[in-house]
Amino acid sequence: MSDDEHAKRGIDLERPNAARVYDYMIGGRLNYAVDRMFAERILGVLPNAQHMALVNRAWLRRAVRFGAEQGIRQFLDIGSGMPTVGHVHEVVQAIDPQSRVVYVDNEPIAVAHSEIVLEGNENAAMVQADAERPDEVLDHPVTEALLDFGEPVMVIMAAFVHFIPDARDPAGLIAAYRDVLAPGSHLALSSGTWEGQGEESQRSVALYEKSGTPLTLRSPDELRALVKGFEILPPGIVFTPEWRPDGPLEDPPEQSGGLALVARKER
Numbered sequence: 001m002s003d004d005e006h007a008k009r010g011i012d013l014e015r016p017n018a019a020r021v022y023d024y025m026i027g028g029r030l031n032y033a034v035d036r037m038f039a040e041r042i043l044g045v046l047p048n049a050q051h052m053a054l055v056n057r058a059w060l061r062r063a064v065r066f067g068a069e070q071g072i073r074q075f076l077d078i079g080s081g082m083p084t085v086g087h088v089h090e091v092v093q094a095i096d097p098q099s100r101v102v103y104v105d106n107e108p109i110a111v112a113h114s115e116i117v118l119e120g121n122e123n124a125a126m127v128q129a130d131a132e133r134p135d136e137v138l139d140h141p142v143t144e145a146l147l148d149f150g151e152p153v154m155v156i157m158a159a160f161v162h163f164i165p166d167a168r169d170p171a172g173l174i175a176a177y178r179d180v181l182a183p184g185s186h187l188a189l190s191s192g193t194w195e196g197q198g199e200e201s202q203r204s205v206a207l208y209e210k211s212g213t214p215l216t217l218r219s220p221d222e223l224r225a226l227v228k229g230f231e232i233l234p235p236g237i238v239f240t241p242e243w244r245p246d247g248p249l250e251d252p253p254e255q256s257g258g259l260a261l262v263a264r265k266e267r
């Protein structure tokens with residue numbers, strides 16, 4: 001693709017992008033030199049970063065499977081990133097092929113590749129939108145065609161809210177999505193945390209700060225405050241590997257660097 005073509009599609013090759021850096025961390029190929037250089041700098045100060053990304057993806061698969069087991073058949077994945085093996089539609093459509101999934105991201109490469117992966121899948125689609133503008137997501141024709149907000153929906157925010165600093169009101173943003181959900185809807189959320197982390201995590205935050213996509217790591221109490229109006233389901237807010245694990249944990253859970261929760265809207 002030429003530089004002009006990249007610019008036309010809104011692909012910024014000057015600065016690392018969170019979706020593409022994360023893709024590199026989980027072993028994907030949808031990234032550029034600028035992303036790989038940044039990811040390597042992160043791995044230099046935080047060698048565990050790849051493990052953190054992988055256990056986050058494993059949690060995401062368990063969380064959406066849990067949603068499907070609760071009878072949910074509609075999923076809205078906000079900040080969905082690059083399509084990877086074990087993406088949400090693969091997990092939930094294996095349980096019920098009629099499950100509907102809307103992915104949302106603002107990164108053009110993630111959008112283009114998701115569209116390719118989803119081609120021919122009538123029940124899953126990609127929306128390119130700024131998720132910090134809930135109307136853009138909720139009123140999008142693709143969202144309106146696939147999701148019925150009169151029925152329960154699982155909203156997924158996996159490794160997304162830590163890109164929203166307090167000054168941009170993440171609690172208000174989550175509330176805007178919550179307000180349109182029917183009772184019985186769920187929120188699956190994971191976030192980077194300071195909890196149990198050493199000073200290498202501070203060094204990686206300092207690197208992200210310089211990259212233009214600062215990270216806001218949060219404590220369990222800070223996450224609890226973000227999800228007001230939802231009832232947090234057992235086991236509560238825990239390190240991602242501790243959330244309803246499929247078997248014995250292989251590594252100390254704090255090495256995940258991330259907390260996770262699934263919560264339910266009661267009324």
Ligand SMILES: C[S@@+](CC[C@H](N)C(=O)[O-])C[C@H]1O[C@@H](n2cnc3c(N)ncnc32)[C@H](O)[C@@H]1O
Pocket residue numbers: 018019020022056057060078079080081082104105106107110129130131132157158159160163
């Ligand atoms: C670390 S990745 C997480 C990907 C996936 N949810 C996961 O957990 O594996 C964060 C994603 O959020 C997206 N993102 C960040 N801010 C966004 C915004 N305002 N609107 C839409 N997507 C956004 C990034 O482009 C990136 O793909």
